[in-house]
Structure formats: C-alpha cells, structure tokens
Amino acid sequence: MLKVKVNNKEVQVEEGLTVLQACEKAGAEIPRFCYHEKLSIAGNCRMCLVEIEKSRKPVASCAMPVSEGMNIKTNTELVEKARKGVMEFLLVNHPLDCPVCDQGGECDLQDQSMFYGIDKTRYKENKRYVPEKYMGPLIKTHMTRCIHCTRCIRFATEIAGVEELGAIGRGEDMQITTYLEKTMESELSANVIDLCPVGALTSKPYVFEARPWELKKTESVDVMDAVGSNIRIDTYGWEVKRVLPKINEDINEEWISDKTRYACDGLKNQRLDTPFFKKNGKFEKIEWKDALDILKKKIDVTSPNKIAGFTGDLTNMETSYSAKELFGKVFKSPHLESRTKNNFIDIEKRQNYIFNSKIKGIDKSDLIILIGTNPRYEATMLNARIRKTYKKNKSKIYSFNNLGDLTYPYEILNNSTSEIKKIFENNHKISKEIVNAKYPIIILGHEILNLQSAKFIFEGFQSFLKDNNKINENWNSLNILNLNASSVGSYDLQVLSNNNDTLHKLKSNFFDVIFLFGQDDLIFNKKNEFVIYIGSHGDRGAEIADLILPGAAFTEQDGHYTNLDGELQMAFKASYPPGKAKEDWQIINSISQIMSEKNLFDNKKDLINSMISYLNSNKKNSFSSLFKKEFVDEKISVYPIDYYYSNVIARSSKTMMECRNLRKRVNKTGTEG
Amino acid sequence: MSLKKVNKIQPDNFEFNSNNLDLAKKILSKYPADKMKSAVMPLLYLAQKQNDNWIPLSAMKYIAKFLSMPYIKVYEVATFYSMYNLSPVGKYYIQVCTTTPCMIRGAYKLVDVCKKKISQKEKELSKNQQCSWVEVECLGACINAPMVQINDEYYEDLNTTKFSEIIEDILSDKKPKSGSYRGRINSEPENNRITLLNNKNA
Numbered sequence: 001m002l003k004v005k006v007n008n009k010e011v012q013v014e015e016g017l018t019v020l021q022a023c024e025k026a027g028a029e030i031p032r033f034c035y036h037e038k039l040s041i042a043g044n045c046r047m048c049l050v051e052i053e054k055s056r057k058p059v060a061s062c063a064m065p066v067s068e069g070m071n072i073k074t075n076t077e078l079v080e081k082a083r084k085g086v087m088e089f090l091l092v093n094h095p096l097d098c099p100v101c102d103q104g105g106e107c108d109l110q111d112q113s114m115f116y117g118i119d120k121t122r123y124k125e126n127k128r129y130v131p132e133k134y135m136g137p138l139i140k141t142h143m144t145r146c147i148h149c150t151r152c153i154r155f156a157t158e159i160a161g162v163e164e165l166g167a168i169g170r171g172e173d174m175q176i177t178t179y180l181e182k183t184m185e186s187e188l189s190a191n192v193i194d195l196c197p198v199g200a201l202t203s204k205p206y207v208f209e210a211r212p213w214e215l216k217k218t219e220s221v222d223v224m225d226a227v228g229s230n231i232r233i234d235t236y237g238w239e240v241k242r243v244l245p246k247i248n249e250d251i252n253e254e255w256i257s258d259k260t261r262y263a264c265d266g267l268k269n270q271r272l273d274t275p276f277f278k279k280n281g282k283f284e285k286i287e288w289k290d291a292l293d294i295l296k297k298k299i300d301v302t303s304p305n306k307i308a309g310f311t312g313d314l315t316n317m318e319t320s321y322s323a324k325e326l327f328g329k330v331f332k333s334p335h336l337e338s339r340t341k342n343n344f345i346d347i348e349k350r351q352n353y354i355f356n357s358k359i360k361g362i363d364k365s366d367l368i369i370l371i372g373t374n375p376r377y378e379a380t381m382l383n384a385r386i387r388k389t390y391k392k393n394k395s396k397i398y399s400f401n402n403l404g405d406l407t408y409p410y411e412i413l414n415n416s417t418s419e420i421k422k423i424f425e426n427n428h429k430i431s432k433e434i435v436n437a438k439y440p441i442i443i444l445g446h447e448i449l450n451l452q453s454a455k456f457i458f459e460g461f462q463s464f465l466k467d468n469n470k471i472n473e474n475w476n477s478l479n480i481l482n483l484n485a486s487s488v489g490s491y492d493l494q495v496l497s498n499n500n501d502t503l504h505k506l507k508s509n510f511f512d513v514i515f516l517f518g519q520d521d522l523i524f525n526k527k528n529e530f531v532i533y534i535g536s537h538g539d540r541g542a543e544i545a546d547l548i549l550p551g552a553a554f555t556e557q558d559g560h561y562t563n564l565d566g567e568l569q570m571a572f573k574a575s576y577p578p579g580k581a582k583e584d585w586q587i588i589n590s591i592s593q594i595m596s597e598k599n600l601f602d603n604k605k606d607l608i609n610s611m612i613s614y615l616n617s618n619k620k621n622s623f624s625s626l627f628k629k630e631f632v633d634e635k636i637s638v639y640p641i642d643y644y645y646s647n648v649i650a651r652s653s654k655t656m657m658e659c660r661n662l663r664k665r666v667n668k669t670g671t672e673g
Numbered sequence: 674m675s676l677k678k679v680n681k682i683q684p685d686n687f688e689f690n691s692n693n694l695d696l697a698k699k700i701l702s703k704y705p706a707d708k709m710k711s712a713v714m715p716l717l718y719l720a721q722k723q724n725d726n727w728i729p730l731s732a733m734k735y736i737a738k739f740l741s742m743p744y745i746k747v748y749e750v751a752t753f754y755s756m757y758n759l760s761p762v763g764k765y766y767i768q769v770c771t772t773t774p775c776m777i778r779g780a781y782k783l784v785d786v787c788k789k790k791i792s793q794k795e796k797e798l799s800k801n802q803q804c805s806w807v808e809v810e811c812l813g814a815c816i817n818a819p820m821v822q823i824n825d826e827y828y829e830d831l832n833t834t835k836f837s838e839i840i841e842d843i844l845s846d847k848k849p850k851s852g853s854y855r856g857r858i859n860s861e862p863e864n865n866r867i868t869l870l871n872n873k874n875a
Contacts, residue, residue: 163743168752169676179745180730 004070019061019072020048028074031083031112033090033197034149035062038253039158045090045149047112049082050074058082080116087117090147093128093172094198101145103199105212109147130175136183137658138190138258139201146200148174152192159255160186161387161407176200183662186407187380187643190262191255194245205262205655206242210234218574219246221561222260223314223485223554224647227359227381228563229256233264233555233574240264240555240575250360251563257380258659259643259650264555266653270538272550273579283548288580292594294547298513298530299331299595308335308502308511311495312518312535313484313647316559316571318604319551319584320486320495321611323517325600330592334498335511338490340521342503343446344454345491346624352458353491354566355382356476357441362389367437369430370399371420371457372636373445373481376406377643379564382481383407398430401638417453417634424457424464435468440477445638449480452632455624482564483641485554489562492615500626516541517584518551520648534587536577537648550581553649557583558604560611568615677752679730680760687731693719697739709740713750716740717757726766726824727758762796765804765843768822772811778818782833784808790840804843816860817853826851 001012006026013022018041023030033045043063050061053071058078073079091113098104130143148167153176156165162185164178178184193203215234222229222243229252232244243264245256275291276283286294299307309327311320320338327336339345346352357365362385375383383406389395390408397410400419413419413430422428434440442461448454461478462471470477482488490496497503505511509527516522518535526544533545536553554561555574562568577583582590585607592600601607644660645651689697697716704711713736720732728751737747751757758766769787771780787806791799795807814820817829821836828839830853842849857863 164745166743166745166749168749170753173676175676179743179748 002066002068002070004066004068004072006072007075013066015066017066019050019052019059019064019066019070022066022070023050023061023072023074030061030074031116032062033108033112033147034151036151036154036195039151039154039195042150042154045147046086047083047090047116049079049086051076051078083116084118087113088122091117091121092123093144094147095127095144097145101142101199102140102202102207103145103196107199108197128172133175133177134181134183135178135201136189137655137662138204138262139184139193140204140207141201143175143177143200145198146176147198148176149197150176151195151197152176152201155192155195156184156186156189158391159384159387160184160188160191161384162186162189165192185663187257187259187376188255188384190258191245194254203242205265210236210241215241216574218555218572220555220571220574221563221569222256223561223571224257224259224263224650225379225381226482226485226487226564227251227379228485228561228565228567228569229260229381230569231256231260235555235574238575238578240267250358251565251567252381253384255381255384259380259646259656262655262659263647263650263653265655266537266649266651267553267555267575269654270648270652271578271581272536272538272542272548273577273581274550275580276542276545276548278546288582288590291547291549292590295532295591296594302512304332305334306510306512307331307333307515308506308513309333309337309515309517310340310502310519310522311336311338311486311490312516312520312541313486314554314649315486315490315518316554316557316561316584317486317489317493317611318557318559318607319517319588320490320493321614322585322588322600322607323515324493324495325610326588326592329600330595335502335505336495337497337502338486338495339503340519340523341450342500343449344458344624344627345449345496346455346458347491347494347496348622348624350492350566351476351478352624353480353482354488355443355479355481355564356471357439357479358565359385361439361475362386362441363392365389365439365441366393366395367433367440368395368397369434369440369442370397370401370403370410371442371444372400372448372451372638373443374401374403374406374638374640375443375481376403377641378445378483379481382564396433400636403638415636417451417457417632417636420457420636421460421631424460426464431464434465434470434477439475440470441479442477443479443481445481446483447638448636451634451636452628453630453634455627455629456631459629480564485561485563488564488566489560492562493611494621494623496623498621500623516545518648534584535648536581537652539648539651541648549587550577550579551584551587552577552581556581557585560608677755677757677759680727684729684731687720687724687729687735689719689735690723693723701740710742710746713740713742713747714754717747717751721757725764726762727760758796760796761798761802762807763798763802763804764846765823767791767804767806767840767843768809768812769806770810770812770814770818770820770822771808772815774815775811775818775820779832780819783819783821783831783836786833786836786840790837790844799844801844803846804840814860817857823849823851829853830855830857 006023011026030048032048034042041063043060048061049058051073052059133141153165157163164184167174193201218233220233222231230246230248232246234242243261247254274285277286327333387408399410400413400415402412423431465471506524514529514531516533520539520541531545532547533541534549535551554571556577558573559571589600644656650656700712700715716736721728733747737744769783798805820829835854839849
C-alpha cells in the first residue's frame with residue numbers, strides 16, 4: 001500500500017494504480033475522454049491533467065503510476081487553467097451542432113465543456129471537415145465531431161478482437177476508419193457507440209429517434225441468448241427505442257452484443273395484437289371470449305394425454321411455471337416440453353445443466369476446451385470473456401471443430417467421440433493438461449448433448465474430473481453451454497415431458513391439441529392437430545396455428561430468467577402489450593378459469609411466490625435414467641446458428657435482417673484478397 | 674499537409690520480385706520471430722521502390738499477410754509517413770529542397786522550372802507519366818545548395834539551365850549524372866583547397 005495525498009487528504013492505495021485511480025479513491029473527480037477502465041491507457045486527450053508537487057508541468061493522471069508520498073492537487077488554479085486550455089483545443093475543430101447531434105444530452109464533451117471549459121471561443125479560422133465513413137448498418141459516423149480519443153480502436157483490437165478500426169493520417173488530419181470503409185465484422189461492434197465520448201459514432205437505427213431525457217429507462221435482462229446480459233431498456237410511450245448495457249461485472253461487464261442491442265426494433269413488427277382463429281385456411285380476428293370458448297370446446301372432446309404443450313426459447317419462468325401448473329392441474333397431461341430436440345439432460349442436480357465455472361470464473365481459467373459449441377455465436381459475451389482470459393493469462397484453448405475465427409487462436413483436435421473418450425480415459429495428451437491445469441474449463445455445447453453417446457460422454461467426463469479433483473467445492477470445471485434464455489429456468493422448473501417421449505409422439509402425429517407457448521422452432525409435419533399459439537410475434541409458430549392468443553414480449557411483462565450461470569434474474573416491464581394482447585400468465589390463468597372455473601393464481605405475486613417455493617423445494621425426478629448410456633463413434637458437428645435470425649424478435653427486426661444480408665454476402669464473396 | 678489520398682486506379686496484384694523477396698527476408702531476420710511487425714516500414718519502402726515510387730493497396734495487403742498483421746495497421750503506417758506515396762508519382766520522383774539555405778540560393782527558381790516543364794501542381798504526373806515533383810524540407814546537403822533529389826540520387830549546385838537539362842533528360846527516360854553540377858567533388862571548395870593542405874588524411 002502506498003500513502004499519497006490528494007488535495008491534502010491522505011489516502012492509501014495499492015501499488016500499480018494510476019494517479020487518476022488514486023484521485024477517484026480519494027473522491028476527487030477528474031474529467032477524462034480517452035481513459036476507460038476496461039481499455040488500455042492511451043493518454044492522448046490530456047483532459048485529466050493534475051498538479052503533482054515537485055513536477056514542473058501538469059501531469060496526465062491517467063498514464064502516471066502513483067508512487068509513495070505523492071502530493072496530488074486537482075483543484076488548484078493551474079489545473080483549472082490547464083483543463084480550460086485542453087478543452088479549448090478539443091473544441092477548436094469540434095462543430096457546434098449539439099442541437100442536431102444524437103449524442104446531445106448524454107455527451108461527455110458537452111457535459112465537461114459546461115463544467116470545465118470556457119464560455120467563448122477565440123478561434124476564428126475555419127474548422128476542419130472530415131468526410132463520413134461507412135461502418136456498416138449499425139454505426140452512424142459523423143467524423144468531424146471526432147476528438148481522436150481512440151477508445152473505439154482500442155475496444156476493437158482488445159475486446160472485440162477484430163483489428164479493423166484504425167487511425168489513418170496524422171496530426172489534425174488524423175481520421176478514424178475501418179480498413180477501406182468496410183463493415184466491422186464483430187458481434188460486439190456497436191459497443192463503440194457507448195464508448196465514443198462525443199457524437200462521432202452514434203447508433204444508426206436510433207438516428208434522430210428521441211432525446212435521452214424524454215425516455216423512460218427500465219433496467220432489465222436480455223433474452224437473446226442464455227448469458228442474460230444486464231440491459232437498460234429505453235422506451236418512449238409504448239415503443240422500445242433502444243437497448244443499452246448495464247454494468248454487471250459477473251456477466252456482461254459493460255458490453256452487450258449487437259443482437260441484444262438492435263433486435264429491439266423487432267418488438268414493433270409482426271406483432272399479434274388480437275386473437276385470431278383460422279377458418280378455411282384464413283385467419284379471422286375474434287374476441288377473447290370467443291377464442292376461449294373455441295378452446296374449451298376443443299379440449300373438452302380431447303383426452304388428456306393427447307394434449308401437448310411446448311414452451312419456447314424466450315419464455316420467462318412465470319409462463320413456464322403457469323403452463324406447468326395448467327398441464328398438471330387442469331389438463332392433467334404429462335406432455336409439456338421445453339426442448340426442441342431430445343437432447344440429453346440430467347436434472348437431478350443443478351450442476352448437471354448449468355455453466356458451473358461461472359462466466360466470471362473464465363477470467364482465471366488457464367485451459368479451455370470447447371466441445372460441440374461455437375461460443376462466438378451461441379454466447380457472444382461469454383466468448384468475449386474467453387478472449388479476455390486468453391489476452392490476460394495466455395490460456396490454451398482447444399476445440400473439436402474448426403469454428404472459423406473466434407477472435408482468439410485455438411488448437412483444433414480430431415473431431416470424433418472416440419477422441420473425447422480417450423481424454424477421459426486418460427489416454428490423450430490433453431488429459432495430462434487438464435490434470436495439470438489449475439482452473440480448467442470444459443464447455444459442452446448443445447450439439448454434443450444431441451449425440452447418441454451424450455450420456456456416456458457427460459458422465460465419463462464427470463467421473464474423470466471428479467477423480468482428478470477438478471470438480472470440488474471451489475471449482476467445477478464441467479460446463480454446459482445452454483442456447484436459450486429460457487433453458488436453465490425450464491430445467492429448474494422441470495418443464496420436461498415425464499417419459500421423454502413428447503417429441504417422438506409429436507413427430508408421429510399422436511397429439512390432437514398442441515399448445516405452443518412462444519415456441520417457433522419445432523420441426524414436425526402438421527396433420528390434424530389443433531395448434532394453439534400463445535406468443536408475441538406472428539412467426540413460424542403462428543403460421544401453423546389454428547388459434548392465436550396474443551401474448552407479451554419480454555419487455556412487456558415482469559418475468560424471471562435464469563441465465564446459464566444459474567443466476568436468477570428479473571426482466572422488468574418497460575412497456576405494455578399491444579392492442580388486445582395480454583401478459584402470458586394472464587392468458588394461462590384465463591384458460592384455467594374457463595376450463596375448471598378456477599384461477600391458477602390470484603395475482604402475479606401469488607404466482608411468483610408459488611414459483612419460488614417450488615424452486616426452493618427442489619423435488620427433482622431422476623430424468624437421466626430415460627437415456628441410454630452407450631458409446632458410438634460419431635462425428636461432432638457444430639451447425640452454425642443463424643446469428644442475426646435466431647429468435648422471433650430478431651427475425652422481425654429490420655436491423656438484424658440488414659446485418660444478416662450483409663454478413664451473408666460477405667461470406668459468399670470473401671473479403672480477403 | 675492534408676490526408677494523403679489513395680489512388681483510385683489500383684493494380685490487382687502485388688508481389689515482391691525475387692531480388693526484393695531475398696531482401697525482405699534479410700530484413701525480417703533482424704527482428705525476433707514474434708516481433709515481425711517491426712519490419713513493416715522497411716518492407717513498405719521496398720515495395721515503394723519496386724513499384725515506381727508508390728505503394729498500391731495490394732502491396733499493403735501483401736505486406737500485411739507477409740508479416741501476419743491486420744491490414745489496417747499497415748494502412749495506418751503508410752498514411753502516417755509523408756515519404757510513402759499512395760498514388761503514382763512516376764518513374765522519376767523529383768524532390769526539390771526549399772528549406773532556407775536552398776531557398777536563399779534560388780530553390781524557388783527550380784520549382785518554377787518544375788512547374789513549367791513537368792506539371793503545375795505538386796505530385797502531379799508529367800504529360801508522359803514519367804515523373805512528378807514535390808517540395809520537401811531540408812535534405813541535408815545545404816553546402817551544395819540549391820539541390821534536388823531524384824529517386825535515390827542527389828543533384829547539387831544547380832541553376833535553372835542545368836536543372837532544365839536534367840529534366841529534359843528525365844523526360845526522355847535518360848538517367849542524368851548525379852552529384853555537383855559545378856564540378857565540385859562532393860562538398861569540397863570550388864577552386865582547390867586552401868586549408869588543411871599539410872594533412873595527408875584530409
């Protein structure tokens with residue numbers, strides 16, 4: 001610990017901190033543009049100048065390591081004058097277009113010039129003009145406003161792992177650009193918008209949409225993947241205008257993926273706002289009462305075990321739980337399923353289906369093995385963590401598939417299950433590495449759980465790791481990477497068919513009535529089934545439906561989600577369902593009301609209490625005994641998921657569509673050459 | 674100074690010729706294996722020399738792949754330094770020194786000759802696409818002022834007539850003799866030495 005004085009106040013700080021961090025610890029705020037905790041230090045904006053005793057000139061505090069006995073002053077006349085000077089220089093070439101700038105109201109430059117700058121200009125010459133740069137469909141550029149802090153460049157190279165942004169030219173003519181103005185090929189690209197302290201990089205889909213002070217801000221969680229990034233939803237009336245990251249060091253730090261950020265315009269399109277009934281192959285608008293009557297008539301003539309229900313990838317736990325109660329208590333049917341494939345899952349213990357090492361735990365890992373998963377597209381934020389640990393610890397990373405660019409180098413292993421078998425039989429060079437590693441991480445993707453030998457591999461790994469003390473109280477190195485926001489929550493709630501046969505029976509057209517709770521990804525040939533779709537968007541599920549009951553999207557109802565870490569989080573209501581649509585649990589409640597003249601739950605609170613007590617009761621069936629433990633020599637294939645097209649909200653989003661088209665074209669023609 | 678413009682017409686391919694490839698490998702061997710990027714500047718210069726004094730985009734890509742570094746990083750370096758040309762400047766690239774000593778000895782008269790004989794503007798190709806000229810800062814040959822540099826050679830002690838002849842030669846693709854144009858040996862006094870006469874080594 002070092003003793004330093006900040007404005008005559010003594011503080012103790014750890015060694016290796018910068019003067020700026022020490023000042024922050026002492027409670028002295030220092031203005032800055034280029035400095036950012038998560039990025040490397042550049043020290044080029046000069047806004048953080050402070051006075052240090054025995055130093056003749058003001059010092060850039062962000063780049064100066066703190067040393068014993070420093071006497072730092074941040075409120076002297078010299079500092080004030082220095083800040084004013086820097087501010088004046090920064091504004092020399094900065095246009096005075098705040099009234100038409102999208103950053104206005106949340107602009108670092110604007111705020112700091114109000115606070116630290118001077119109120120008039122002495123600069124009479126012409127300002128510099130910089131032509132706009134194309135950076136893809138997400139980022140709008142206005143490079144005249146750029147103050148060359150290089151945060152965006154550092155983000156792209158260090159965190160996103162795509163070295164595509166750079167500064168060309170020099171001095172006054174320096175310009176930030178991508179190589180020959182190509183689109184940034186990263187799923188994290190839009191974070192540079194948040195990083196930009198001025199209005200040089202702004203959001204293209206959000207251009208001139210709203211001012212920050214007019215928006216209602218709701219803190220929530222993201223449902224685009226199982227990571228459960230923490231987000232802030234900004235709404236203007238009903239409309240969700242934009243989604244921003246919220247800091248959560250355990251999950252997403254302060255970044256979010258482009259899909260999380262920009263799929264929100266899908267909440268405006270293709271919405272189901274009134275009940276529909278299919279008559280002679282055409283959908284007709286009907287009233288709620290009629291819809292429920294039709295439903296009752298249909299179910300009354302159907303035997304309970306011919307009714308099946310499927311919950312979807314974005315379904316919150318409240319909906320899953322009420323569906324479970326509906327099927328258990330009202331329909332008395334055993335066929336409620338949350339998966340789309342009969343993949344292996346052992347729900348007896350929670351550690352059998354979550355990411356045990358935790359996303360935060362990746363930071364200290366020294367060996368990562370990817371089996372049947374492509375984290376770049378399946379869990380973008382998790383992939384960013386792997387890159388972080390690769391950068392920090394130089395961790396070794398292996399994959400059984402060639403996954404293309406993952407933003408970090410990895411070694412490709414022989415792609416077959418017999419190779420995996422060798423590892424946990426201690427017959428492989430990696431076995432030794434696992435044993436020697438301090439914090440190894442083995443990530444099993446969903447593709448591996450679909451294999452015939454899934455149970456064999458999972459349990460084999462488990463016992464191998466247990467034998468070598470890699471699964472203990474402090475560290476559990478066996479992880480399952482779930483794909484969907486609802487996965488872990490559904491497993492926690494045991495939304496799985498009792499005999500693991502629902503999906504087989506669906507394929508053989510066994511059922512008469514099928515409920516789809518926001519489930520759009522089922523693959524089956526519809527014959528005479530009566531399909532009821534309860535969900536928010538008119539997509540694949542609604543297309544095959546006979547009766548549509550309009551529900552709410554994740555931004556329009558309070559709901560819990562459990563992320564792949566096993567962290568229970570709540571998505572808050574930021575907006576309300578459109579038209580006659582209702583919250584999902586209300587729909588299920590009214591189905592129960594009409595079927596049995598009894599509400600499942602009195603109110604939402606009752607539902608949540610009941611759900612939490614169910615989660616705590618922890619009565620789990622042994623589900624894994626339904627799977628055969630056998631070894632088959634198979635190839636592991638990772639099918640690339642259609643990143644910008646993976647759920648109903650993304651499929652309805654114009655922005656995502658644009659990204660997808662762009663990426664497809666790029667893949668076809670090839671960029672190098 | 675303004676941002677250098679990249680030429681619109683670009684060749685499709687660039688590769689070092691065998692001679693330069695050997696040179697490039699020699700340059701690379703000066704750096705540790707994980708610090709190959711450091712060779713980007715000499716390699717860019719090599720590419721510029723091979724390609725008539727300018728660096729096309731394909732050469733930048735070629736060098737980026739050669740050193741396994743991102744394209745943008747090579748592009749950054751190439752746009753930063755004023756001695757890399759990103760658009761054609763002709764087979765003969767004339768750099769006229771106009772810093773104070775040369776200026777006093779009539780460098781601007783040489784500039785006028787360039788304007789008349791080659792092109793009105795700096796870095797503009799002559800009619801036969803063979804050469805272009807540019808004003809530069811001190812080239813360190815003040816004692817022989819005024820002087821110009823054409824590709825790798827210095828042409829010193831010039832006046833307008835002599836410089837006109839040099840340009841005529843260049844335009845007809847003849848390489849003129851380099852060095853002093855008043856008969857001096859390097860920077861020795863013009864009419865025999867008057868100092869250090871007894872010193873054998875002088």
